[in-house]
Amino acid sequence: MGARGWIKKGGACLLAVSLAAAGCVKKPQKDAFIQHWDVQAQKSEGFSPNPHPRKVEFSKAAITARPEEKAEAKPPRALPKLKVTLRMYDTDLVAVIRAMARAANQNVVLSSSIPGSTGAGQEKGLKVNVNVVDAPWDETFTSLLSSNGLAYSVEGDIIRVLTLADMEQQQKLKEAKNRMAAESVRAKDLEPYTTARVEINYAELSKIYATLSGMCGSASTAMPGGQEDKQGAQPGQTLRDITPTSATDDTIKIHGPGGMRRPGQLNCSVVPDQHSNSIIIQAPQADAEKLVALIEQLDKPRPQVKLKAFIVQTDRETAQQLGVQWGGLLKNSNFQLSPAQAGTIASTTTSGSTGANNGSTTTTGGTAGTTMASTTTAANAGNASTTTTNNMTPIFGGGTSGQGFAINNPANLTTAATGLGAAGTGLNFLFGKIGENVLEAQLTALAEENKIKILSNPTITTMENLSAFVENGKDIPYVSTSQNGTNVQFAHATLKLEMLPHVVDGTNLRMKIVVKDDQVDPNQGNWVQGNPPIYKRETQSNLVVEDGDTIVISGLTRDTVTDANSGVPFLRDIPGLGWAFKAKSSDIHREEMLIFITPVILQEKPVAPVPPVAGAIEPPVAMAAVQRP
Template sequence: MSCRRVMLAFGLALSLLLLSGCAAQKSQLQQEGFFEEWRLLADDSKGHSPAPRRESVLLEPLVEQVETITGLEEELRPMPTRPVSMHLWDVPITSVLRSLARLAELNLIINPAITGSTDVHLHNVAWDQAFRGVLATHGLTYAWEGDILRVMTIDDMEHDLRLAAVKEKKGAHRIEIGRVAPLASQIVKISYANAEELRETLLAMLTKDGEGNARGSVVVDRHSNSLVIQATQEDLARVGRMIAVLDRPRPQVLIEATIVEASKSVARDLGVQWSGRYLAGQNRPHGITEGLDPAALLPATGQETLLGGGTNPDGSPITSALGLLYGSSNWNFLSLQLQALQEDGKVNILSQPSITTMDNQMAFTENGTRIPVVTTTDGDRTVRYENAVLRLEITPNIIDADNLRMKIAVTKDEVDLSRQVEGNPFIIKKQTETNLNVANGETIVISGLTKQQLADTNSGVPGLKDIPGLGWFFRGSSKASGMEEVLIFLTPVILPQRIAAP
């Protein structure tokens, strides 16, 4: 009976354990589903790049056709050089030229005024030499018109030169007409481009007068962000085509940054004691480029290592808990790991800004304080404030859908209270700038902004350390110094275009 009770109790306990395990698993699944839902919402709320223009703009070529002077291209276009052989007696010169054209498969036009006969004895001679020899013997010349070879007399050549001079005068007359043509006005709404910058570009497109000044004007109306253009009809058409090309929506870039302050040893554990970049994600090499000349890092792709992690400058493996959490698909995990290290007291996260900016548009973030500086002039005290900040400036330039060029400038100011002038502390300024290529979603690590921490500590037995003459037996002092480093993690992401409504 007692054995049955024991078995029954054991079975009941096992059932309770199974039920609690299922409930915990269900709760865990619900919790994971909850966080997954918010993660998807966070990804969707990062923003988009503007959709392209709805209206289709049919652009005419912006390069004007330049009329060539017929008869002056024989030195520019190569002639056939295949070997030919001909043995002819008392044959019309036109027949010889047509035979040569058929051998080289060329289109040929001959002036009907060309007459006369010739004898030809050629054996394995280059085609161009044979052709030029026949022409020179009879005082003829040639010129290309597109794919057509014209055979002409000297009189024909002089006629072409006179015709070219007339066309040149006609073009000059056309320019002169443009200089005196009546001006018309047009207002163009600018949607995406900077109207002030666009104005400077368009002014250079206007026809110039005899003194080199633009005929017309381009004025910016800031209220409506429009351009008021006054120019000739021909210039208005050309400027309109230019605006259609330049006034396009620019893609946008989301830049996620984490600025971390850590001790030198922790920075070494993170594997970024030397500046470099870490790549991760599908079909990407893993590793850190370290200890190289800066020129070798542009554009660096990282030294490939095993999947286990990167290496420190001395060749030892990275022991940080971050592991392989750098990369395009792991930014959220990198942020969480840095926060975990901060909770352990190993790092201090100074700032985690997230900035969205347009292509080729500078964005910055600033974190710090303002230091009052007191100056005295003729007995009058004046207080002004100096910035002591950590400033990060980023200018992204989208190369294509997968790569960006980035201009990065970092300025770090430190207040040195150990050195003062009339009570005003020194401000130590450090600045670094770089340009590099980076893949879309790749994390860049910037390091090298270090500062020295000095600490004086006095300790002793309370009461006894203050006894005159004998207190030094019961007290002590110590000095400690250490180096701290600021690490900046940057991840640029090209935002996809928003799908335009139908």
């Protein structure tokens, strides 16, 4: 046998050995410890908290002294300022006052105690001498009264001229009215006060306190003991200087511990206690019970929501195939959604049900679009095609399946539909039921075939109305030079998914979704002083989904440009002639990122009933949540 024969035989043996070795190579196995806890995490997804009886402690009712307050006094009406000239000798005071009233067009009422104010005592009137030239009316009027031991008060449009004895009598009358009003208010408003401590179990203490504070009156202060410095009337004073102006202002207002109250507010005060995470209430028994009932409504256990997400990276073709393959059942009619055709954005079903495609605006120029379903018999236009065949995964019967309607991938909407060109790059939202087993099995199978790459598969459980987010990436150092030297700063280049669920009616959720995708430009030709630029993309959307629906976010694309130089060695380096022996090529690879979010409302943990024991004493009735003293 020649050498050539030995070479052929040796090559065949080597090939056989290589194939045998390749067949014996095992696929990499998952770590048993990690796999065990993955299974445990799927089995024990958790529950929403069950409500428990609230502990409320009431103290014994007690009379609480409350401060007295007076309403703020209104400023009196100003007297006229016009200039007057008076030259009178040995003239009756009453006549001078009336002349001044006519000159200023004022309404003046004279007390009967003033000499000369009545016909019987006119001959006993006070005589005055006045010589005033171009003086203000108010100064002349007050000086005239003060010189003769008189005073005045302004009540609306009337000026009352009184003697000092009249003013002191008026002050006593006002004080008597104040006492009567205060006693009346005390008899009506003074009630036994109680102090209650209410534990806050689920809500935030600060938010409950802020809500209850708006229900109670604001704090107010008053003079200690309600005492006033009383002085006798002085000549030239107004009645307002020593007594309240009107009967409404002089009523002493009685307030509870919360202070002054607006209409609708309760007579109460609340104080948060951080140590025991409780609210301390001081109020009459009826108002305290109202606040406790309000806390019962506000501090309820909120449902928890499990958010499961898949963040995968694939190429455009695989993403389109996923859109074709997802199928489901709507009202006994099978249908299938396919990628959009040129110039169409409507979807069609034979069942009349509606599928939604909520587009969302992005910072890279993506536009929002809405895809609605209409009831027709044929899908002659739109991104949905109807079929009555069963060439998809069935809902019932053999195989794994979803539980609702399918979702298409809108990343291939064309120029006529969105204006984004042949391959639209908008961030798009769709939602519907896929079925967790269908989604996870299909993504896992595609990952094993290296058609997709599962970047992250987080599962987060959060309470209703509380945000949950997943962030993955790195910080990029930036070097900047200034007069103070060289500084190193960091910029975030991360993929962040933030979700805020709100349970609407127990079966639907309102979701706020924020997606941020910041990536470093790998092309060093675009770098500035060695610092790479960061491409930022962000989208926000609010939508309502059903419990268990899967939301799909697509359109997060990235183009990778690879430049390559090839040619004949040595010859391509010849000056002038080298271009004939070398070539330059550029390869563009587009990657698509898909995000799948499935929110599931966790139900309350079932409580097993305790079987009765023969001969046991029947347990007492459960204590009510609010225990009265």
